[in-house]
Amino acid sequence: xxxxxxxxxxxxxxxxxxxxxxxxxxxxxxxxxxxxxxxxxxxxxxxxxxxxxxxxxxxxxxxxxxxxxxxxxxxxxxxxxxxxxxxxxxxxxxxxxxxxxxxxxxxxxxxxxxxxxxxxxxxxxxxxxxxxxxxxxxxxxxxxxxxxxxxxxxxxxxxxxxxxxxxxxxxxxxxxxxxxxxxxxxxx
Amino acid sequence: xxxxxxxxxxxxxxxxxxxxxxxxxxxxxxxxxxxxxxxxxxxxxxxxxxxxxxxxxxxxxxxxxxxxxxxxxxxxxxxxxxxxxxxxxxxxxxxxxxxxxxxxxxxxxxxxxxxxxxxxxxxxxxxxxxxxxxxxxxxxxxxxxxxxxxxxxxxxxxxxxxxxxxxxxxxxxxxxxxxxxxxxxxxx
DNA sequence: CGGCGCCCTTTACACAGTAAGGCCGATCTT
DNA sequence: AAGATCGGCCTTACTGTGTAAAGGGCGCCG
Numbered sequence: 001x002x003x004x005x006x007x008x009x010x011x012x013x014x015x016x017x018x019x020x021x022x023x024x025x026x027x028x029x030x031x032x033x034x035x036x037x038x039x040x041x042x043x044x045x046x047x048x049x050x051x052x053x054x055x056x057x058x059x060x061x062x063x064x065x066x067x068x069x070x071x072x073x074x075x076x077x078x079x080x081x082x083x084x085x086x087x088x089x090x091x092x093x094x095x096x097x098x099x100x101x102x103x104x105x106x107x108x109x110x111x112x113x114x115x116x117x118x119x120x121x122x123x124x125x126x127x128x129x130x131x132x133x134x135x136x137x138x139x140x141x142x143x144x145x146x147x148x149x150x151x152x153x154x155x156x157x158x159x160x161x162x163x164x165x166x167x168x169x170x171x172x173x174x175x176x177x178x179x180x181x182x183x184x185x186x187x188x
Numbered sequence: 189x190x191x192x193x194x195x196x197x198x199x200x201x202x203x204x205x206x207x208x209x210x211x212x213x214x215x216x217x218x219x220x221x222x223x224x225x226x227x228x229x230x231x232x233x234x235x236x237x238x239x240x241x242x243x244x245x246x247x248x249x250x251x252x253x254x255x256x257x258x259x260x261x262x263x264x265x266x267x268x269x270x271x272x273x274x275x276x277x278x279x280x281x282x283x284x285x286x287x288x289x290x291x292x293x294x295x296x297x298x299x300x301x302x303x304x305x306x307x308x309x310x311x312x313x314x315x316x317x318x319x320x321x322x323x324x325x326x327x328x329x330x331x332x333x334x335x336x337x338x339x340x341x342x343x344x345x346x347x348x349x350x351x352x353x354x355x356x357x358x359x360x361x362x363x364x365x366x367x368x369x370x371x372x373x374x375x376x
Numbered sequence: 377c378g379g380c381g382c383c384c385t386t387t388a389c390a391c392a393g394t395a396a397g398g399c400c401g402a403t404c405t406t
Numbered sequence: 407a408a409g410a411t412c413g414g415c416c417t418t419a420c421t422g423t424g425t426a427a428a429g430g431g432c433g434c435c436g
Contacts, residue, residue, distance in 0.1 A: 102290040105336040138365030145333030148293040177326030184368025
């Protein structure tokens, strides 16, 4: 019973990608070490060499992955457009991996995710927005909540409700609420 | 080895209360059937008689419990005040049980929770707000997100960050963002 | 007093996370 | 070229978890 070499060597990157795929396709509940190992054609214990800290650390990494975004402020001199770009980027990143939304909202931002928040605050401040920290907090709240409500609406991760994969209403609803919030922030 | 009678009989209500207590105190991860049984001085399997559907149904019930709120519209003729009352009530209900926030945001509203949303929409519509459904969706998004961000900030459910239980900043941040959103919704 | 039905317990099994240690193959050393 | 070294993966094993199935006591009705 020789210890066969996996087809391509394991890496933290590949592990995280596979974990995201499983979580998105089957839900967080079914993301297990052994299943993850199967997807990577490796025994479960091999993962621990590349992700020290075990499952907890893996989940942290997933949360960090879907909450780390960046926006190039070039060409967006008005803070309102800049803020809109950040929000749309954040929403897209979360919607791309619905399976880990619960983690993203629960785990405090760490590392690159925290850095992204600081960068967003700095950019908005530079663009002339007063009290950028408060604005960023309100915008992050709205983005998180929007995605959560949108996924609730489409019945994601719920065997009882039908999956309404096409949700053209989601975009429009997001933009309307975002517009309202930005307008309100401008006047405060 | 007689099958002793529990001190006070089990009930769905008592089970849900105990589950909330455990989830809030130790996190969803540590809410297990056996632990729940211990808290109720009962064997784990006894729970299945009062909560058909097992753990999945229990979690659904928890989510429903913390997202079911109601507001008396009497004395709040202006839709803006009414909307504010609903948002504050929703936030309070979620903050009261931080352990199940992830469930509340993930599970689609069902039963009494869905009814509460319909009631809120109806009330705001009656109060003269145009396009109440869109407004309710935006407000729910903001409430969910605010609580999530607030709990992230206080470091809830994270052994690494310190628990900043007193968070006077949370209320103020919530009110400021809420005010901005309501202002924006008025003008849309 | 006998039986019934309701609650609860017991037992059992498949599967979860993960600590400890072993083995293989690749690379380096001489 | 042959042995040494080491990193990456596997094997084994143990504790905990969700839950199906079946058994047992207590109260209530006749």
